[in-house]
Amino acid sequence: xxxxxxxxxxxxxxxxxxxxxxxxxxxxxxxxxxxxxxxxxxxxxxxxxxxxxxxxxxxxxxxxxxxxxxxxxxxxxxxxxxxxxxxxxxxxxxxxxxxxxxxxxxxxxxxxxxxxxxxxxxxxxxxxxxxxxxxxxxxxxxxxxxxxxxxxxxxxxxxxxxxxxxxxxxxxxxxxxxxxxxxxxxxxxxxxxxxxxxxxxxxxxxxxxxxxxxxxxxxxxxxx
Amino acid sequence: xxxxxxxxxxxxxxxxxxxxxxxxxxxxxxxxxxxxxxxxxxxxxxxxxxxxxxxxxxxxxxxxxxxxxxxxxxxxxxxxxxxxxxxxxxxxxxxxxxxxxxxxxxxxxxxxxxxxxxxxxxxxxxxxxxxxxxxxxxxxxxxxxxxxxxxxxxxxxxxxxxxxxxxxxxxxxxxxxxxxxxxxxxxxxxxxxxxxxxxxxxxxxxxxxxxxxxxxxxxxxxxxxxxxxxxxxxxxxxxxxxxxxxxxxxxxxxxxxxxxxxxxxxxxxxxxxxxxxxxxxxxxxxxxxxxxxxxxxxxxxxxxxxxxxxxxxxxxxxxxxxxxxxxxxxxxxxxxxxxxxxxxxxxxxxxxxxxxxxxxxxxxxxxxxxxxxxxxxxxxxxxxxxxxxxxxxxxxxxxxxxxxxxxxxxxxxxxxxxxxxxxxxxxxxxxxxxxxxxxxxxxxxxxxxxxxxxxxxxxxxxxxxxxxxxxxxxxxxxxxxxxxxxxxxxxxxxxxxxx
Ligand code: SF4
Numbered sequence: 056x057x058x059x060x061x062x063x064x065x066x067x068x069x070x071x072x073x074x075x076x077x078x079x080x081x082x083x084x085x086x087x088x089x090x091x092x093x094x095x096x097x098x099x100x101x102x103x104x105x106x107x108x109x110x111x112x113x114x115x116x117x118x119x120x121x122x123x124x125x126x127x128x129x130x131x132x133x134x135x136x137x138x139x140x141x142x143x144x145x146x147x148x149x150x151x152x153x154x155x156x157x158x159x160x161x162x163x164x165x166x167x168x169x170x171x172x173x174x175x176x177x178x179x180x181x182x183x184x185x186x187x188x189x190x191x192x193x194x195x196x197x198x199x200x201x202x203x204x205x206x207x208x209x210x211x212x213x214x215x216x217x218x219x220x221x222x223x224x225x226x227x228x229x230x231x232x233x234x235x236x237x238x239x240x241x242x243x244x245x246x247x248x249x250x251x252x253x254x255x256x257x258x259x260x261x262x263x264x265x266x267x268x269x270x271x272x273x274x275x276x277x278x279x
Numbered sequence: 280x281x282x283x284x285x286x287x288x289x290x291x292x293x294x295x296x297x298x299x300x301x302x303x304x305x306x307x308x309x310x311x312x313x314x315x316x317x318x319x320x321x322x323x324x325x326x327x328x329x330x331x332x333x334x335x336x337x338x339x340x341x342x343x344x345x346x347x348x349x350x351x352x353x354x355x356x357x358x359x360x361x362x363x364x365x366x367x368x369x370x371x372x373x374x375x376x377x378x379x380x381x382x383x384x385x386x387x388x389x390x391x392x393x394x395x396x397x398x399x400x401x402x403x404x405x406x407x408x409x410x411x412x413x414x415x416x417x418x419x420x421x422x423x424x425x426x427x428x429x430x431x432x433x434x435x436x437x438x439x440x441x442x443x444x445x446x447x448x449x450x451x452x453x454x455x456x457x458x459x460x461x462x463x464x465x466x467x468x469x470x471x472x473x474x475x476x477x478x479x480x481x482x483x484x485x486x487x488x489x490x491x492x493x494x495x496x497x498x499x500x501x502x503x504x505x506x507x508x509x510x511x512x513x514x515x516x517x518x519x520x521x522x523x524x525x526x527x528x529x530x531x532x533x534x535x536x537x538x539x540x541x542x543x544x545x546x547x548x549x550x551x552x553x554x555x556x557x558x559x560x561x562x563x564x565x566x567x568x569x570x571x572x573x574x575x576x577x578x579x580x581x582x583x584x585x586x587x588x589x590x591x592x593x594x595x596x597x598x599x600x601x602x603x604x605x606x607x608x609x610x611x612x613x614x615x616x617x618x619x620x621x622x623x624x625x626x627x628x629x630x631x632x633x634x635x636x637x638x639x640x641x642x643x644x645x646x647x648x649x650x651x652x653x654x655x656x657x658x659x660x661x662x663x664x665x666x667x668x669x670x671x672x673x674x675x676x677x678x679x680x681x682x683x684x685x686x687x688x689x690x691x692x693x694x695x696x697x698x699x700x701x702x703x704x705x706x707x708x709x710x711x712x713x714x715x716x717x718x719x720x721x722x723x724x725x726x727x728x729x730x731x732x733x734x735x736x737x738x739x740x741x742x743x744x745x746x747x748x749x750x751x752x753x754x755x756x757x758x759x760x761x762x763x764x765x766x767x768x769x770x771x772x773x774x775x776x777x778x
Contacts, residue, residue, distance in 0.1 A: 087601050091601060136434075138436065140459060141437065141460070142483065144482070144566055144568065146436060146485075148565070150529075155548050156549060168433035189430045192431075215479060216467065219463035220395060220398045221463035222462055240566070
């Protein structure tokens, strides 16, 4: 029998912290986690301050969206990532955005699981022909108003892959791109700047620039 | 030990030291001989115009064999080496060469959306047809239904399609249909100098950019009979270990998070970001892309680089023991990981699975040790091996490897001596092959240069070629809800196989 017998002596009423300790023990936390959590809480956030947003990008973006659309998007954006055939370097850096250091969500930006919930399609990679239809379907699924952000040199113009038989070129060949974030891959800081510019572009609801060019609609290659 | 297949290959006419050419009749015999020599590991199969090549690794190292082709077909190897099936399908899609008697004849890379068919063959035919619907292997049984996932996924990942056949929650069959990220990389490399083509190798799989660049550079150097300067070799080793550390941290955190335990991901994320910033300070790029090039390294480490890197590594070192203990002792986490997604050692062995996938299922192979290429020939390290083959084992193995890499990176940094970092490449023909251990496993690269020093043909095999079919096997009879965990624990590259 491995049970140790109860000590015979009466120890009196339990000390006041016993219930807390029992409750914590019941959570089956490993003994080292709790002090670490406390330490993490006490040492304050490890998050970098948000980068400044370039005004020129913001005004260019404002011109692309009418006031009604801006009002509907509000100052928070739901982002859906769509990989159109990247080398996965851009994805690595996008994933960094949700981490503690960049902490996208504090700025009103969050990743969502479906294009149907998205205001922004964040597209990485050259426009691989094998992805054309899927990308256009994702775009059609996203409710209007919507932004398309091309992330990385590949998404910009096909990057090093631009001359390949398997690639259409940049994402702009397949979808109407609103904003390009260049780099191979762009750093999370640069991406954050671009995304914040999108949020900023929703700021003014008054002035609507006149004579906005209509945005081109992409079509399915295989459906008339 | 008779080793009939090795013997047969060696009887073929030697084209270069490591590659032997077989007659059609010998190739047919090879198929039978491979069945009698299961210990000869199959690494990959690819083609160029007028020939198919296959690579093996056995007791006497790397062995390549070639079948020159007059027609558009060759006897398949997949009946005796199941891992060959994905390669045979790719060879059919890219070069238009059919594997006679192969276990799977469906196209994979070619979705019917390129302007031409067999784009790497001598005469690509224009593609006039509508893209066909993909065909999936059937699963029969009462109440079996299909769950399609992708190519656009719920998380931030690369594109790929998964087709599940499920019965209730139980997965009867999983099939990965990839090829969405096909960028035509092999075609882009042709006709370029190794220096110019290195940027394509660096972008085969961004998370393994150092490993692929190194394998590519080493193959070019072998073809040109060139040894890069010692400082460049040490820097390559440093970068490769840093890449391993960063990737292991990333997946460690993500795996815990997928199982609902967020804290390790927060900590791993902070440590990894500090490392990436140190890498940028030391090498001018957060992922160290385009740093390893044929002839050496394109950029020397910054003067303050070693100290910056040491500081980042020390930060990881300091937190590593607690992070590991907490991950290993969290009952809720272990409950999700232990016994999930088991890859049986026998199967891992038959596929010659590399990296942590193979080593978590008992396959004791690490190119850094087994092939002892510089600088690893002069560094002491252990290669952890486990046998249980589940998600937990793959995670435990990565933690153990991470610990090794931390000390290896320190050792290599301490050995840096001033010196040259890049040699000019002679302009001449040649052929070379290399095997370099990346974080996923060994990367194989083979390259043939014409007399002008331009690439005639090249093939780069990411370890994911073997991991994808094994992920399918590991999911069999598991539950659908475990797929994200299982998939993450393999973390096979999409772009790495789509090429
Ligand atoms: S831009 Fe660079 S990192 Fe991004 S997908 Fe293209 S090659 Fe990869």
